[in-house]
Amino acid sequence: MTGRTSERYNPRVEEPRWQKAWDEARSFVLEPGDTREPYYVLEMFPYPSGRIHMGHVRNYTMGDVLARYKRARGFAVLHPMGWDAFGLPAENAAMQNKVHPKSWTYANIATMRNQLKSIGLGIDWTREFATCDVEYYSKQQKLFLDMLREGLVTRRQSKVNWDPVDMTVLANEQVVDGRGWRSGAVVEQRELNQWAFKVSDFAEDLLDALDGLEQWPEKVRTMQRNWIGKSEGLRLLFELDAPHGDFSSIEVFTTRPDTIFGASFVAISADHPLAKALSEQPAVAAFIAEAHRQGTATETIDKAEKLGVFTGLHVKHPVKPGATLPVYVANFVLMDYGTGAIFGCPAHDQRDLDFARRYGLPVVPVVLPEGADPAEFEVDAEAYTGPGRIYHSEFLDGLEVETAKKKIAGYFAARTVDNRPQGKVEVNYRLRDWGVSRQRYWGCPIPVIHCESCGIVPVPDKDLPVVLPEDVTFDRPGNPLDHHPTWKHVVCPSCGGAATRETDTMDTFVDSSWYYARFTAPHADTPTIPDVANSWLPVDQYIGGIEHAILHLLYSRFFTRAMKKTGHLSLDEPFKGLFTQGMVVHETYKDASGEWLSPADVTISGGDVRTATHAATGAPVEIGSIEKMSKSKKNVVDPDEIVRTYGADTARWFMLSDSPPERDVQWTEAGIEGSSRFLQRIWKLVGDALELFDVPAGAPDMADAETAAIRRLVHRTVANVGAEIEGLRFNRAVAQIYELSNGLAKFIAATAAAPTAGRIGALHEGIERLVQLVAPMMPHLAESCWAALGKTGMVCDAGWPEADPALLVDASVVLPVQVNGKRRGEVTVPKGSPNELVEREALSLEAVARMLEGKSPRKVVIVPDRIVNVVV
RNA sequence: GCGGGCGUGAUGGAAUGGUAGACAUACGGGACUUAAAAUCCCGAGGGUGUACACCCGUGUGGGUUCGAGUCCCACCGCCCGCACCA
Numbered sequence: 003m004t005g006r007t008s009e010r011y012n013p014r015v016e017e018p019r020w021q022k023a024w025d026e027a028r029s030f031v032l033e034p035g036d037t038r039e040p041y042y043v044l045e046m047f048p049y050p051s052g053r054i055h056m057g058h059v060r061n062y063t064m065g066d067v068l069a070r071y072k073r074a075r076g077f078a079v080l081h082p083m084g085w086d087a088f089g090l091p092a093e094n095a096a097m098q099n100k101v102h103p104k105s106w107t108y109a110n111i112a113t114m115r116n117q118l119k120s121i122g123l124g125i126d127w128t129r130e131f132a133t134c135d136v137e138y139y140s141k142q143q144k145l146f147l148d149m150l151r152e153g154l155v156t157r158r159q160s161k162v163n164w165d166p167v168d169m170t171v172l173a174n175e176q177v178v179d180g181r182g183w184r185s186g187a188v189v190e191q192r193e194l195n196q197w198a199f200k201v202s203d204f205a206e207d208l209l210d211a212l213d214g215l216e217q218w219p220e221k222v223r224t225m226q227r228n229w230i231g232k233s234e235g236l237r238l239l240f241e242l243d244a245p246h247g248d249f250s251s252i253e254v255f256t257t258r259p260d261t262i263f264g265a266s267f268v269a270i271s272a273d274h275p276l277a278k279a280l281s282e283q284p285a286v287a288a289f290i291a292e293a294h295r296q297g298t299a300t301e302t303i304d305k306a307e308k309l310g311v312f313t314g315l316h317v318k319h320p321v322k323p324g325a326t327l328p329v330y331v332a333n334f335v336l337m338d339y340g341t342g343a344i345f346g347c348p349a350h351d352q353r354d355l356d357f358a359r360r361y362g363l364p365v366v367p368v369v370l371p372e373g374a375d376p377a378e379f380e381v382d383a384e385a386y387t388g389p390g391r392i393y394h395s396e397f398l399d400g401l402e403v404e405t406a407k408k409k410i411a412g413y414f415a416a417r418t419v420d421n422r423p424q425g426k427v428e429v430n431y432r433l434r435d436w437g438v439s440r441q442r443y444w445g446c447p448i449p450v451i452h453c454e455s456c457g458i459v460p461v462p463d464k465d466l467p468v469v470l471p472e473d474v475t476f477d478r479p480g481n482p483l484d485h486h487p488t489w490k491h492v493v494c495p496s497c498g499g500a501a502t503r504e505t506d507t508m509d510t511f512v513d514s515s516w517y518y519a520r521f522t523a524p525h526a527d528t529p530t531i532p533d534v535a536n537s538w539l540p541v542d543q544y545i546g547g548i549e550h551a552i553l554h555l556l557y558s559r560f561f562t563r564a565m566k567k568t569g570h571l572s573l574d575e576p577f578k579g580l581f582t583q584g585m586v587v588h589e590t591y592k593d594a595s596g597e598w599l600s601p602a603d604v605t606i607s608g609g610d611v612r613t614a615t616h617a618a619t620g621a622p623v624e625i626g627s628i629e630k631m632s633k634s635k636k637n638v639v640d641p642d643e644i645v646r647t648y649g650a651d652t653a654r655w656f657m658l659s660d661s662p663p664e665r666d667v668q669w670t671e672a673g674i675e676g677s678s679r680f681l682q683r684i685w686k687l688v689g690d691a692l693e694l695f696d697v698p699a700g701a702p703d704m705a706d707a708e709t710a711a712i713r714r715l716v717h718r719t720v721a722n723v724g725a726e727i728e729g730l731r732f733n734r735a736v737a738q739i740y741e742l743s744n745g746l747a748k749f750i751a752a753t754a755a756a757p758t759a760g761r762i763g764a765l766h767e768g769i770e771r772l773v774q775l776v777a778p779m780m781p782h783l784a785e786s787c788w789a790a791l792g793k794t795g796m797v798c799d800a801g802w803p804e805a806d807p808a809l810l811v812d813a814s815v816v817l818p819v820q821v822n823g824k825r826r827g828e829v830t831v832p833k834g835s836p837n838e839l840v841e842r843e844a845l846s847l848e849a850v851a852r853m854l855e856g857k858s859p860r861k862v863v864i865v866p867d868r869i870v871n872v873v874v
Numbered sequence: 875g876c877g878g879g880c881g882u883g884a885u886g887g888a889a890u891g892g893u894a895g896a897c898a899u900a901c902g903g904g905a906c907u908u909a910a911a912a913u914c915c916c917g918a919g920g921g922u923g924u925a926c927a928c929c930c931g932u933g934u935g936g937g938u939u940c941g942a943g944u945c946c947c948a949c950c951g952c953c954c955g956c957a958c959c960a
Binding site: 010220224228229231233235254255256258269308332333334335336340345346347351353354356430432548551552612659660661662665667668670672675676677679680683686733736737739740741744747751816817818819820822823824825828849860862863865869870871872 | 875876877878879880885886887888892893896897898899900912913914927939940941942954955956957958959960
């Protein structure tokens with residue numbers, strides 16, 4: 003039975019109807035025993051902050067289009083959804099609104115789940131979980147204990163970044179320009195006992211494996227490479243000419259041991275143990291204090307001058323017998339990289355040069371650039387860091403830099419200082435171990451117990467989970483778990499004596515480092531079912547924001563390796579394909595007093611110069627810059643409002659149109675209106691076609707020019723849209739669909755004027771294909787159209803249409819004809835015509851003859867079936 | 875400073891080294907309408923010209939090529955990331 007579609011399409015009725023139908027048919031639920039080829043699409047799961055924003059809509063729409071497309075292509079598509087539900091905002095809400103973090107979080111999840119369902123995502127909701135579910139975080143505790151057993155977790159006294167506002171420790175990655183990434187407060191340094199994951203154990207592998215991640219953006223791979231920051235160099239001992247207390251030598255790290263003959267000083271960090279030992283000297287103590295003060299205000303780092311203080315100590319020059327080098331404490335030497343000490347070769351390092359100029363130290367060039375005159379070459383204001391040959395360096399003279407590095411490394415390896423080899427080749431990484439202890443309540447409890455007699459005792463597996471207590475209070479700063487009257491007091495599992503629980507919880511980045519694996523067996527009693535995880539992983543296509551390029555992705559890569567080592571899965575890389583989508587941006591508006599205004603309160607009038615007025619008062623409004631949607635600038639558009647007004651399909655379509663998905667998309671009223679019009683246009687096309695379907699369909703007659711043209715367009719579009727979706731080029735897929743709908747509108751007009759059975763047959767084909775192509779993007783509309791066309795079953799189960807290869811190639815081709823590279827005309831020739839024929843046709847063009855002025859061409863370049871260029 | 879990316883109509887953007895501006899938005903004109911909305915049709919990079927047509931045009935300047943938005947070099951501008959990493 004076919005329905006008429008003369009009414010306007012009403013998403014408010016149709017969308018809930020199809021969402022219910024998919025739900026009841028369990029269309030996107032993966033049942034056990036599925037034999038289809040697996041494909042895993044995952045979008046970064048949301049933090050349940052309260053409401054969905056447009057960025058979510060864009061992110062999840064992209065994933066959904068791919069998931070629905072792959073499903074139509076016959077894959078068993080895993081497309082799950084969950085909640086990254088631990089974290090500070092819940093505690094902040096608890097403090098501000100006197101609501102428990104748990105009820106706040108689950109209420110937000112309920113709201114946001116409904117919002118996500120309202121945009122029609124093809125999600126397997128049976129797999130949903132939140133990281134704050136006991137079922138989830140208890141498995142995470144199991145992972146932690148397994149990793150502890152494997153030596154992948156350590157506990158160490160370490161200096162940590164302390165956020166004085168959030169009263170918690172921050173990872174280095176969470177400190178942005180010296181401030182807490184969430185609170186914005188200036189970060190202090192504190193010494194605490196911290197649990198840490200030994201990410202650095204995998205530094206080399208995490209770096210090397212980046213080369214294999216071919217479906218990741220180059221940008222992200224580069225950022226991770228830089229973050230890991232590998233450098234190969236030499237640890238080198240400088241012997242003090244006279245011991246100072248316990249110190250008889252200083253160990254430095256250098257990547258340029260080849261420049262040792264140009265050394266003119268040694269510098270140590272203000273945090274170096276020797277610096278502390280020297281702080282009995284007032285000048286040194288003052289300098290260290292000043293360095294610490296500077297260290298916390300790092301915004302001026304590039305302007306910071308290279309400052310130091312002479313310690314009065316000297317070291318023996320390691321290759322110049324009898325010579326010594328002065329030892330400084332310097333503000334530009336970092337304690338947590340290398341050994342916290344360097345030797346300075348001013349001629350070949352800019353920082354050393356700045357320092358040397360300031361303190362009047364010698365500048366001796368020892369690397370001579372190719373072609374430079376050794377008698378003339380000088381270093382003035384700029385250090386020379388390029389390649390060249392070593393000179394002024396005795397036994398290294400004449401060697402290339404790299405060769406000299408090897409030779410000098412061998413030289414120092416063979417000598418001893420303090421009964422150790424003087425030099426040792428070493429690889430250094432910037433990558434630090436990942437400190438995961440957080441002094442917060444709303445996180446996964448770290449499952450260990452502190453016992454006075456037994457020390458650190460892991461919670462036995464049988465005692466898991468360590469459940470967060472619910473009766474906590476937030477009326478004072480610090481960790482509520484620590485304040486809790488009873489929770490932390492336990493019996494030691496080892497000796498049975500009185501002991502206390504660890505009250506730190508895990509960094510929430512731990513929660514999101516393995517959730518993709520949990521989705522493969524979300525209800526299992528173990529963290530994963532390894533066989534099942536291995537069959538689904540890696541995630542074929544992961545989609546999310548560029549802001550996670552380093553932290554989340556690096557930690558997840560570490561976690562898969564750790565989970566492999568602890569037997570929970572057997573692969574290294576979690577995400578085969580990664581796509582980083584752009585943000586949703588919007589104009590900003592300000593009234594005369596400089597207050598931000600919401601787009602909903604602003605009326606825009608068009609014309610050549612757009613102007614804005616306040617909707618209620620008519621007062622003039624200034625149209626400001628285009629910014630990421632944010633509450634503070636009020637330039638947000640509420641997805642609920644859009645779904646209510648236009649429907650989910652319109653919002654989805656707009657999110658996919660126009661802008662390439664990796665770039666920012668600007669939300670505009672005109673854009674959403676345009677999408678809405680297009681949705682109605684498709685509905686109308688289907689209705690117009692239905693008007694004609696009283697005429698029985700016959701086999702399309704390819705002799706009819708209109709029929710042949712539309713069929714070519716239909717099949718070409720089928721082929722192209724599929725390819726564009728595979729490549730996540732949704733904006734180009736959208737453009738293709740626009741072209742098809744324009745073509746079909748014309749064909750409907752032609753068919754209405756002269757309906758033949760053959761044309762009706764071609765129209766059936768064209769309209770059905772259009773609906774199928776639109777289905778991943780506007781799934782509700784497509785279902786309504788499919789039903790209206792009288793098709794049985796749902797379009798989401800109809801599979802993906804195949805393009806007929808015969809219709810993808812034209813019998814004849816139009817070749818542009820250029821003269822000297824400028825287009826002067828065109829010739830139409832049969833496809834695959836011999837060059838002689840093409841040349842004859844091209845030269846016979848009047849425009850070409852005119853340009854030739856009777857002469858014969860110097861050359862005729864013919865690219866078969868592409869172009870002709872006549873060179874005069 | 876180092877690394878990565880980008881620069882095309884009024885706007886978002888298309889364009890395996892091969893017809894620059896697909897597709898959309900905004901705009902202008904027309905049809906329908908009492909009117910508006912919706913819908914449909916037409917126009918449109920800049921310039922010269924009655925037309926056929928021609929000239930110019932992808933940030934700037936060079937280069938490679940039969941042919942350059944695309945490749946190479948230099949420069950200008952914007953965006954992003956990292957940033958005293960020895």
